[in-house]
Amino acid sequence: MCKSYTSKTCSSEILYERAKKVLPAGVSYIIRYFEPYPFYVKEAKNAHLIDVDENEYVDFWIGHLALILGHSPEPVVRAVKEQIEHGTHYGASHELEVLMAEQIIKMVPCAEMVRFTNTGTEAAMYATRLARAFTKKGKIVKFEGGWHGGYDALHVGVKPPFDVPESAGLTEGAIKDTIIAPFNDLEGTIQKVKNEEIAGMIIEPVLGAGGCIPAEKEFLRGLREICNEKNALLIFDEVITGFRLAPGGAQQLYGVIPDLTILGKILGGGFPIGAVVGRREVMERMDALKYERHECCFQGGTFCANPVSLTAGLVTLKILEDGTIINELNRKGRKIREELREIFGKSKFDVQVVGEGSLFHTHFTKNEVRNVRDVFNADRKRLIDYHAFLITRGVFFLPTKTGGLSSAHTNEDLDKLLEEAENYVRKTT
Ligand SMILES: Cc1ncc(COP(=O)(O)O)c(C=O)c1O
Incomplete structure (x- = not known):
């Protein structure tokens, strides 16, 4: 400098x-x-x-690309101030979580049910676990350059050289079930997975940290087909693209509908948040009232569905909806x-x-x-x-x-x- x-x-x-x-x-x-x-x-x-x-x-940079309405937009600030007067953190069920889930389902094509997390990383972690729980398979495919946060199983293959771990402290066990496939290369991806039993594939429809590179539509369509053929889940990481490329995110823009999507950034209207959303049948694997512990995928946390984040996010989504x-x-x-x-x-x-x-x-x-x-x-x-x-x-x-x-x-x-x-x-x- x-x-x-x-x-x-x-x-x-x-x-x-x-x-x-x-x-x-x-x-x-x-x-x-x-x-x-x-x-x-x-x-x-x-x-x-x-x-x-x-x-x-x-x-x-607008807050790691989270602030689509800019810093402290007036309608968000007003709503948050009012919410704070009524509580910052309930630690119990509340109407806002229902309203926000309904709003997301209205906007995001693949969303039939929603679970809130606090960050995109957490959402990526739970989506991976959910794919494994649902399919009863272990391997997860991610793409070169894909950044899904620092969760161990996905914290590989972000920057070249791809055969070197992205961080110290990742055990062999944590990353041995992760397959790194080439981005925008369908044939290369097919070769990588053809002999593998995979739980799912997670992809950013536009590589964010990896250089702002859009996935080609044919490539995304191809991934959808591979997942269908292999009984695997297609997971879109729309932490950046969600509510930005279109009201329903990249899946709306590209017309390729994943089984699960992770969201974050814009969803929180300037406050911390994340979410896993997707097909009912898959999401219900997180329903401990339906499934015994050995079949049920745990998800939760102290600040999940925080009312301040949900207030800010809901105002933001309503502004973006049309x-x-x-x-x-x-x-x-x-x-x-x-x-x-x-x-x-x-x-x-x-x-x-x-x-x-x-x-x-x-x-x-x-x-x-x-x-x-x-x-x-x-x-x-x-x-x-x-x-x-x-x-x-x-x-x-x-x-x-x-x-x-x-x-x-x-x-x-x-x-x-x-x-x-x-x-x-x-x-x-
Ligand atoms: C595409 C994508 N996925 C996941 C994450 C992780 O989200 P968070 O930083 O909220 O944990 C990020 C963060 O930049 C991201 O860009």
């Missing part, structure tokens, strides 16, 4: 020095670290972050990708601007980007340099990560990105 960052972020630097002593790597999630130290947010408003040194950033905002964001997403392509097209850089709907990313390579291998073969140093430049100019992408739009982004916010992308091209040409 250049001098203009360090000279503008003195208070953040001091905070980071303190943070290093009390938080491993000085952060609460390693992806939030970037060199030489992250700025510290003091306030977030609409589509802007303001740091402790009063620098303002147009935010295209598709008006999502369609508009998708239109803007298309436009921003086109305009970025145009800007980089005139530069000395070979750039692929990728994405779907209101998600977008910029990879510095002349080759088409169809999977995470292509993403890592691109010029990552250049990407970090580009994102670092944008940060010094008041435009925030978490370096190397996917960007997203919210309804709080104004035309000026979008113009600011384009203008700074042009400045980057100019500066480096």
Whole structure:
């Protein structure tokens, strides 16, 4: 990061020095670290972050892509304030969980029943367990570049090289039943699974952490067929794409309906949440009134169906339900990708601007980007340099990560990105 960052972020630097002593790597999630130290947010408003040194950033990271209405949207804040007056955490059954489940079922094509979790990771963990409980088989297929959170069985094959564990502390037992298949490669996937008894396949319809790469429709259709043939469950991880690509998520957009879906991010309206949703017959495997312990899949937790998260989420889903905002964001997403392509097209850089709907990313390579291998073969140093430049100019992408739009982004916010992308091209040409 250049001098203009360090000279503008003195208070953040001091905070980071303190943070290093009390938080491993000085952060609460390693992806939030970037060199030489992250700025510290003091306030977030609409589509802007303001740091402790009063620098303002147009935010295209929008809370790990969770904030489709921007930071603290007024209807959500109002509803949450009211809810807090009535309790922050009941630890008992309440109407909101019914209302929210009904709302999800109305919007998400595969959803016939719902169970709430607190994070996407937890939802991925329980969906995997549920697939195994339902099919009585052990193996689970995930795809190269797929990020489903840090749950052991799925915390493999995220970044190349794929034969090296993504984390220390994963036992052989925890990952031996996970098959890593190539993304957007149906033939390769068929080869991987043809001699295997599989419980299910979990896939992000648009790779998020893996570089914002849409799955090809034919590929998703092919996976649906493989699962049908093998009596396995197709699980969509729509933690990012849910309520973003369409009111019913990627499954609505692509017209491929999975058996189970995991949700998170947007579902919580800015508060922590996750959910497993899907076909009744499968979801009922979590019904301990119906199934004996040896056949029943446990799911639950202290904060499940937290009323504050559900209040915020329900307001958000009702705003998104008719598709008006999502369609508009998708239109803007298309436009921003086109305009970025145009800007980089005139530069000395070979750039692929990728994405779907209101998600977008910029990879510095002349080759088409169809999977995470292509993403890592691109010029990552250049990407970090580009994102670092944008940060010094008041435009925030978490370096190397996917960007997203919210309804709080104004035309000026979008113009600011384009203008700074042009400045980057100019500066480096
Ligand atoms: C596609 C996808 N699935 C699952 C997760 C895990 O969700 P959480 O961070 O809420 O545990 C993430 C988080 O970024 C994600 O992007």
